[in-house]
Amino acid sequence: MLSPIPDLRAVPGNAYVVSLVLREAKQMHMLEIRIGAKNRGIRPIVQSVCANIYCVDPREEVIQAWYMDDSDADQRLPHHRDPQEFVSFEKLDASKIVSLSFSELGVLSWRLDADNYETDPKLKKIREDRGYSYMDFCEVCPEKLPNYEEKIKNFYEEHLHTDEEIRYCVAGSGYFDVRDRDEAWIRIWVKKGAMIVLPAGIYHRFTLDSDNYIKAMRLFVGDPVWTPFNRPHDHLPARKEYVDNFVNKAGGGPAVDAAAA
Incomplete structure (x- = not known):
């Protein structure tokens, strides 16, 4: 007996996946194109098409992003909105759920490759290309981080830095x-x-x-500066530059998506 096929509408990125599955299945000249069909030949094809359409970005297994609710519950909880609103890596058009x-x-x-970060050529290239000359590690947990309660409270205070914050979760x-526009x-x-980053x-x-x-591996250009500037610090040049490049630009800033780097 076949197990139920998951509701594809629950997948981040969502309703359009179903229509793409059906369209692809039609191109395979299938006579019956229905997600809930009992035909044993349909399920593996649907799964295969879903994998090819949706699971194409390897980052999706280790990075997810969504809009938060306004709850004051434990900060360690996911804090999804209801219904959930995910944010994608690439800009999605108006027909998709998140833009x-x-x-x-x-x-x-x-x-x-977190298991081989010491010899990973991709990490080496990123560091060379972006000038990340400094590297160290930070473990955040009650047993490993001195003054844990104080520091975790400080980490959760809204702030900015005048340099990039680069973190690699090993x-x-x-x-x-992060705040949107x-x-x-x-x-x-x-x-x-x-x-x-x-x-x-x-x-x-x-x-x-x-x-x-x-x-987390912490990377930095030159000597590290970890100084946080708690909000508000809108007068800082770094903040003004960020606002000009991203907040005030209707089409987004000049950032390059790193997936293909």
Whole structure:
């Protein structure tokens, strides 16, 4: 007996996936094109088409992003809106559910080989291309981080930096929250293998998720400067430049999506 086929509408990116599956199935000259069909030959084809259409970006397994609700519940919870609103890596057109992308905010992202970061040629190239000469590691958990309670509170205070914030998750997971152009919070969930770059001047914050552990590689151009500037610091040149490049540009800023880098 076949197990039920998942409701594709629940997949981030959503309703358009179903129509694409049906269209692709039709091109395969199938006589009956119905997701709930009992024909044993349909299920594997539908699954295959879904994989080819949706699961094409390797980052999706280690990075997800969505709009947050306004709840004051535990910051380590996902805080999805109801219904859920996901944010994609690429800009989606108006026929799709979410129209905002990482690149419109200036956030760059990669999926890397966290088990072999010491010899990973892709990481080496990123560091060379972007000038990330400094590297260290930070473990955030009650057992490993001195003054844990104070620091985790500081991490979750909304702030900006005058330089990029580069984090590569080599173990565990956590949330980076960033503001969109309309001041809404977007939660970016990073897991092992995820690397993200938050641009200088973007208001953001960080928290662990319910697993209470992350080990992150920190990268920097030259000598590191970790100084946070808690909101408001709109007068800083880094903030003004971010606003000019991303907030005030209807089409987004000049950021390059890192997937193909």
